[in-house]
Amino acid sequence: MSKIKQAVDVTGEASTEPSPDHYDRLQELKAFDESKSGVKGLADAGISKVPRIFLRPADELASDYPIFGTHLKIPVIDFGTRRSSVVDGIRRAAESLGFFQVVNHGVPTGALEEMLRAAGGFHELPREVKMRFYSRELERRVKFGSNFDLYQSRYANWRDTLFCVMGPDPLDPQELPEICRN
Template identity: 45%
Template sequence: MDQTLPELKSDHDRKKELLVFDNTKAGVKGLVDDGVAKIPQIFIHPQDDDDDDLNEKSSSSGTSIPFIDLKDVENDISRRNIVVEEIFRASESGGFFQVLNHGIPINVLDEMIEGVKRFNEQPQEVRSQYYNRDYATKKVVYNSNFDLYQTKASGWRDTFLCSMAPYPPSPDELPETCRDILMDFTRHIQTLGITLLELLSEALGLDASHLKDMDCAEGLTVICHYYPACPQPELTMGTAKHSDSSFFTVLLQDYIGGLQVFHQNRWVDVTPTHGALVVNIGDFLQVIKDMFCSSFQLN
């Protein structure tokens, strides 16, 4: 973070500014479209006490997130055993790994990224029709920062979220610009999710169907982040450091990069690899893993 941060106004009414921003229903993309040259104070991230320490631990080389090749895991038992061991080690050591030959065609991944761009780059009056914060009843939610009113500093991002399982929205509820690819991507990612649950079950020393039988494959939420170009990127962040509370997350990132994970006590760049998907072991799966590891002697 740049050491020459602008002086923050002491009389700044953050709540009022948040409401004004939220009520535009235009998101961060709306600010960019309006030609904003200085980002609003609600997006400025004050420097954390541990920023210097984290910067010293940052790394763009050396430590890396392991790649796991899923080729032939369904029909080659010896290959499957190797993959199960690799997943177990990756889950234990850092909770992140990247998968290749996962069964999702690259053109589907590319079209999913393009669909997210198409949605966010529509005219504001089209996007704003989907803008809401009703996570309880809406299956499609578009807004900027789900925690806009809870955090000290907002992220420079917009998001649309689609709850695709177990009760998917009707096709006409999905944005037309990405409707077909959302449904296609969902079918593929559900199949991959079941495969990963089987491999994770075996890595825990359980039957392959154990986690699926616990209904861990029932839910699926597709969350699509969009990070518009920022005129003052040194003052803000797209997404602040956090952990995921989900069971596990499959991340599809574009080919610009920017994702970092805290791995082996340092921040590591996850270099985009065309066709690869990043798997993040979430907090809930970590709890299950700890529970079973205390009950089973794993090799």
């Protein structure tokens, strides 16, 4: 893990901002990717500051989110209403905002809570266990990763994801991490 820490934290202790000629973004991306540890792996390694591959200038970040400072209302789609209302609500939400909240979907609260516990439990597993699921391969139906577009985007996202393709064919539960099978 110290290799990750050294390769990602290229600035050293003496300088707060590396000079452009000393920063090798590709090397930093590769070190992060090859660690197969994700963002939590960086945090667990004890990094003292967020690696440069994740940093975005505040003005650039703000320009990506022009709704900042407005009163945004997330659409709520009630599956307990008439089908035409549900379809119309989904269409409007998808066209205007791109996401929505679903209520009265019939999934028991206990099942949702257990799913969240299992996903959180996966991210708490030892690095060696999670590494078996780390992949950039599109064909894999169960994979762990941090950024699907790590080498294409200008900035990496500070997140880890356990991704499971559940259709069109049912997923074999044995493909899932053990903690997520029930």
